[in-house]
Amino acid sequence: xxxxxxxxxxxxxxxxxxxxxxxxxxxxxxxxxxxxxxxxxxxxxxxxxxxxxxxxxxxxxxxxxx
Numbered sequence: 560x561x562x563x564x565x566x567x568x569x570x571x572x573x574x575x576x577x578x579x580x581x582x583x584x585x586x587x588x589x590x591x592x593x594x595x596x597x598x599x600x601x602x603x604x605x606x607x608x609x610x611x612x613x614x615x616x617x618x619x620x621x622x623x624x625x
Contacts, residue, residue: 561589561591562589563587563588563589564587564588564589565586565587566585566586566587566588566604566606567583567584567585568583568585568606568618569582569583569584570582570584579614579616580616580618582608582612582616583608583609584606584607584608584616584617584618585606585607585609586604586605586606586607587604587605588602588603588604588605589602589603590603591603593623599623599624600623600624601621601622601623602620602621602622602623603619603620603621604618604619604620604621604622605617605618605619606618606619606620
């Protein structure tokens with residue numbers, strides 16, 4: 560069974576071309592397998608700024624265990 564968790568992330572101190580990424584993000588995270596054989600787990604995260612943000616932004620992340 561797939562379950563998701565609510566996550567928040569704060570990004571600060573980005574300068575120049577990446578300054579628009581500064582702010583608070585919220586979204587969902589879950590762990591899924593990378594294939595149909597279900598041998599491993601990948602962390603998948605989808606985040607966005609609130610709809611009232613001056614400059615909208617969204618992020619996706621994919622991580623595998625070390």
